[in-house]
Amino acid sequence: MNLRGMRAIYVFEMSRAGRTLLQSVVAPVLATSLYFIVFGAAIGEHMAVIGGVPYGAFIVPGLIMLSILTQSVSNAAFGIYFPKFTGTVYEILSAPVSPLEIVVGYVGAAATKSVILGLIILATAALFVPLSIAHPLAMLAFLVLTSVAFSLLGFIIGIWANGFEQLQFVPLLVITPLTFLGGTFYSIDMLPPLWRTVTLFNPVVYLISGFRWAFFGLTDVPIAMSLAATAGFLLLCLGVVGWIFRTGYRLKR
Amino acid sequence: MFRPMQPIVSIKNLSKTYASGFQALCGIDLDIRQGEIFALLGPNGAGKTTLIGIVCGIVTATSGSVTVAGHDIVADYRAARALIGLVPQELSTDAFESVWATVSFSRGLFGKPQDPALVERVLRDLSLWEKKDSRIMTLSGGMKRRVLIAKALVHEPRILFLDEPTAGVDVELRQDMWAQVRRLRDAGVTVILTTHYIDEAEQMADRIGVIDRGRLILVEPKAELMRKLGKKQLVLQLHRPLESLPAGLAAHRLELAADGAELTFTYDVQADRTGIAALFDDLARAGIGFKDLRTTQSSLEDIFVSLVRKP
Numbered sequence: 001m002n003l004r005g006m007r008a009i010y011v012f013e014m015s016r017a018g019r020t021l022l023q024s025v026v027a028p029v030l031a032t033s034l035y036f037i038v039f040g041a042a043i044g045e046h047m048a049v050i051g052g053v054p055y056g057a058f059i060v061p062g063l064i065m066l067s068i069l070t071q072s073v074s075n076a077a078f079g080i081y082f083p084k085f086t087g088t089v090y091e092i093l094s095a096p097v098s099p100l101e102i103v104v105g106y107v108g109a110a111a112t113k114s115v116i117l118g119l120i121i122l123a124t125a126a127l128f129v130p131l132s133i134a135h136p137l138a139m140l141a142f143l144v145l146t147s148v149a150f151s152l153l154g155f156i157i158g159i160w161a162n163g164f165e166q167l168q169f170v171p172l173l174v175i176t177p178l179t180f181l182g183g184t185f186y187s188i189d190m191l192p193p194l195w196r197t198v199t200l201f202n203p204v205v206y207l208i209s210g211f212r213w214a215f216f217g218l219t220d221v222p223i224a225m226s227l228a229a230t231a232g233f234l235l236l237c238l239g240v241v242g243w244i245f246r247t248g249y250r251l252k253r
Numbered sequence: 254m255f256r257p258m259q260p261i262v263s264i265k266n267l268s269k270t271y272a273s274g275f276q277a278l279c280g281i282d283l284d285i286r287q288g289e290i291f292a293l294l295g296p297n298g299a300g301k302t303t304l305i306g307i308v309c310g311i312v313t314a315t316s317g318s319v320t321v322a323g324h325d326i327v328a329d330y331r332a333a334r335a336l337i338g339l340v341p342q343e344l345s346t347d348a349f350e351s352v353w354a355t356v357s358f359s360r361g362l363f364g365k366p367q368d369p370a371l372v373e374r375v376l377r378d379l380s381l382w383e384k385k386d387s388r389i390m391t392l393s394g395g396m397k398r399r400v401l402i403a404k405a406l407v408h409e410p411r412i413l414f415l416d417e418p419t420a421g422v423d424v425e426l427r428q429d430m431w432a433q434v435r436r437l438r439d440a441g442v443t444v445i446l447t448t449h450y451i452d453e454a455e456q457m458a459d460r461i462g463v464i465d466r467g468r469l470i471l472v473e474p475k476a477e478l479m480r481k482l483g484k485k486q487l488v489l490q491l492h493r494p495l496e497s498l499p500a501g502l503a504a505h506r507l508e509l510a511a512d513g514a515e516l517t518f519t520y521d522v523q524a525d526r527t528g529i530a531a532l533f534d535d536l537a538r539a540g541i542g543f544k545d546l547r548t549t550q551s552s553l554e555d556i557f558v559s560l561v562r563k564p
Binding site for chain 2: 097
């Protein structure tokens with residue numbers, strides 16, 4: 001194992017976040033605060049209590065997920081795309097580091113940043129609404145698993161992307177709609193039966209439901225299904241990353 | 254006494270066809286000797302960068318094999334790559350990083366423990382010490398090139414690949430760079446450089462390989478190459494132009510040039526007898542006088558052009 005090489009990539013990626021603090025931490029925290037002001041304080045007053053949880057608190061897990069999913073994907077995608085774009089990836093490819101070490105370095109850093117971001121948003125939310133966390137360990141586990149899985153997805157997108165537009169494509173046009181429609185702001189039980197069934201094909205539903213369970217003990221779908229979906233998605237991404245390095249897809253010529 | 258050593262880089266029957274169908278390399282066999290400076294010479298698009306890319310792990314070979322100090326570059330890539338430093342042709346740098354950070358990063362990436370004293374020495378050797386805290390984006394092109402060299406050297410490689418190291422580099426840096434390359438060679442580092450500047454190869458290299466359209470045309474020690482293919486010419490400016498060569502001079506390798514005002518005599522410098530004395534005797538006998546003379550020696554460039562123009 002080239003642990004030093006892995007650490008060099010990880011530290012490099014983490015220090016990149018330090019330079020782009022405004023973009024990687026301040027912006028999502030501000031956006032989340034705005035959601036709380038609009039949906040929690042302004043509109044939430046007029047919303048029914050869902051499953052015994054005030055609306056302002058109910059949306060917290062979904063909002064954290066919204067940020068984590070988009071930030072994991074963007075961050076990991078950018079992390080590997082940028083060296084490809086500038087050409088500095090030559091050094092990673094010519095170094096005595098294994099694909100696994102490269103992935104752990106890039107994806108580990110992106111996931112770490114997401115977890116930190118999630119915790120910051122959680123702390124921000126606690127300023128707006130009273131929060132209690134029923135299963136703190138499960139909450140952390142979901143946070144970490146989701147961050148890793150979507151950072152892997154971001155890594156794949158970063159390797160696939162041939163331009164900045166493609167890089168933005170998945171976070172903006174796929175992740176954000178799926179998260180909004182995946183029960184961030186409502187329980188899917190509130191939907192008409194047909195839409196409820198359609199929504200069950202949205203993988204993000206399982207993530208948000210599981211994460212919300214960790215907070216309030218409430219679920220839209222059984223917790224085991226949430227875990228299975230998260231783990232399944234993680235394995236799928238791992239499989240694709242493995243294939244990328246075996247074939248050199250868009251990394252090596 | 255000459256003792257054959259195991260080659261430090263051994264390339265066997267290496268071919269590369271890109272996804273586009275373009276065949277960049279075709280059955281390359283090449284052994285690089287330990288401690289030599291090897292120049293890979295060839296026109297643009299000849300396959301130089303592809304060859305280096307394969308050895309360094311950036312390009313996947315279609316067929317063939319490469320070993321570095323006995324380590325296969327695929328099966329035993331860690332051991333092979335740890336020995337190699339690569340300075341790429343493009344000025345690809347992390348624009349937002351400082352010089353110190355990017356050079357230290359390279360050392361870590363290659364699995365070496367951090368060594369600030371060594372980083373300092375490398376930066377000083379390359380006149381980068383003053384710039385150690387500068388962001389790379391603020392540096393000139395020549396300075397960026399130095400940064401890339403520092404990154405390649407900081408993990409103490411035994412083999413250094415320089416891909417077109419002096420493209421777009423000013424004279425001063427070029428001199429510095431050659432001094433550095435000689436120091437490295439003296440320290441036992443094997444240097445493989447690609448260039449399409451012939452004078453570079455002529456000045457620096459111990460051996461020269463000429464590559465054209467994906468094929469290695471020849472590999473020779475430089476001196477051997479110059480001797481084998483290097484011919485010298487003696488040009489005589491005549492007092493009176495000649496219509497044709499007098500029969501008495503037919504035995505010499507002579508040509509009339511400049512409308513008969515010049516006689517060109519081609520000879521082999523290395524031969525026991527160059528034939529110059531005999532030529533002068535015969536000229537005097539034929540009554541041909543000359544007012545001036547000059548000699549020219551074919552450069553590597555002439556040799557090169559004559560090689561790659563062959564169909």
